[in-house]
Amino acid sequence: MTNNTNSKCVIAIDAMGGDFAPLNAVVGAIEAFNETKDFDLFLVGKKDEIEEVIKNNNLVFNSDFIVHASQVIDMHDHPTETMKTKPNSSMAIGAKLVKDGKAHAFVSAGNTGAMVVNSIFGMGRIKGVSRPTLTAPLPNAKDGFTFLADVGAFVDSKPQHIFEFALLSSIFLREIYGIKEPRVGLMNVGSEDSKGYKLTLDTAELLQNSNLNFIGNVEGNDIFKGTADLIVCDGFIGNILLKFAESMPSFLKAAIKNYANKSILNKLKVSPFKFPPTKAAFKESLSKADADNVGGLPLLGVNGISIIGHGSSSTLAIKNMVLAAREMHNKNLIFKIKEELSRYAEQK
């Protein structure tokens, strides 16, 4: 199957991935399919369980497109070990569909680490990529997104790896979000060039000498400020920052509740927050980067479209993941990444 927008898009979904699988995965994916009907959908997982969900939810789905997988990877499985212990998992089989040219994309809300490993070993890496990256959007004060890469595909990165995170994510932002020259910031403890340590200094040098639109060092407060379109860092810190950001809404709720519980006067002062439209508005103003809206995160640098969702994915989140995969195919993302990486290799 060629990476060409002329070929009909084929998306495989891990029916067994996520805390509410197979229900949410199957229902969400079929909802996406019914909405556009311009792509083919494979449901990968335990055939009997998938069929039960289809039946119980009165859905219509051609059973030829159910691909049986006898094993399931759960949240407690050690990512790399699944390659040995679960060769017939829905993840392994889904990634293989892409490798074998039977699908363009594989999406899963299952164990993130296992999905990274299965995607890399199943689909292979694009030539020139040593470490693929997970890129995540965070909301910013400018009513847009600040993307963060890597958010946990790899920890303990070398300068070349972080440079690749920047390169891959810049192509992604350009092709999918239409940002012509994404401003790339390097996460650091100060904006001055001298800040940081060997890893950041060497990474800055690579970014400086590239064609990327590198704006220099940025700090923790630049994520929400929207100073850069993309901030790159090692996956250890990116993952911690992402989880910290995700926990903000429930902290806010608790902080207001704790304040209210201190006195009757406090309770009165915050009572407008309980007014349902206001409560909903507050939630909505923070929901831009929610799992429901974003769907999932692309694993960039593997030889095919791989999208990884939150374990707690709703049917809406799953639906949006599938539609995101469709968009990446229609915009020819993998081809564009290959093209740019081979250009990069020539320049060296």
Next chain:
Amino acid sequence: MTNNTNSKCVIAIDAMGGDFAPLNAVVGAIEAFNETKDFDLFLVGKKDEIEEVIKNNNLVFNSDFIVHASQVIDMHDHPTETMKTKPNSSMAIGAKLVKDGKAHAFVSAGNTGAMVVNSIFGMGRIKGVSRPTLTAPLPNAKDGFTFLADVGAFVDSKPQHIFEFALLSSIFLREIYGIKEPRVGLMNVGSEDSKGYKLTLDTAELLQNSNLNFIGNVEGNDIFKGTADLIVCDGFIGNILLKFAESMPSFLKAAIKNYANKSILNKLKVSPFKFPPTKAAFKESLSKADADNVGGLPLLGVNGISIIGHGSSSTLAIKNMVLAAREMHNKNLIFKIKEELSRYAEQK
């Protein structure tokens, strides 16, 4: 001067430190002094500028307690270079007052890196400490604090350094916040023991084999959850997390404003936020860990009390920094740290 609660507390303040120095530093410190009058206060900096602030604000202060320093370190000075280029800075002279036994504490809202360097070289490290640490409180959902160490005294830490951050901060939490056995978490990308990389695995082993109340790996979302009293990590990530957290309130404000600007209906929905008591309540429920309330962060592990404040410190923040230094002296913090570290050395 002995580290003994019986000796009258003497605190030196960097009158030239902070964006609004010498005004805020001088006024805030004298306010703290006037409130308790049970400690001696040295104002360190340019004598004429300090005297002008005192005069212009109709304050009364014994000029014998003004210690002249001819040089000023600014925010653009490279921390370690100040040791050579500015030996007569207010920071160098303030730290020397502690070293020479003329003061117990030195506090500054100036250049953080320079204050770390001047404190370490001026006061020296406590025996057994290879790297001192800056410990910061972040608010949590349980209406308490989750402390984070290190938040930027040092980057590129080794396992032993992070272990020392845990040890020093645990003593601090016990002695100053009365938490008998602070729960210590290690910042990581997952809670399972196998998560992370060599640095986190080796650090976990040191923590596991210590007398500290180590609860294992924690993740980014555990800061706000309040899973641990103290979370330890390298200063690179701690600094980025702290700045990210500090930028949250202004992001929230912008997010609500952006939402309101989308339609008249949205504007109506969020209008209760503009009701002044509600607005104030919202701000107050998030202000627990504000610079104004916290004052400054202790640099733990140096041979004396060193407190570093935010560059934008208000007079209230300065006042609270001075009062925090007074409390650390009265609770005999430095003596307790020395005692525990020598016990630790014996056990080895």
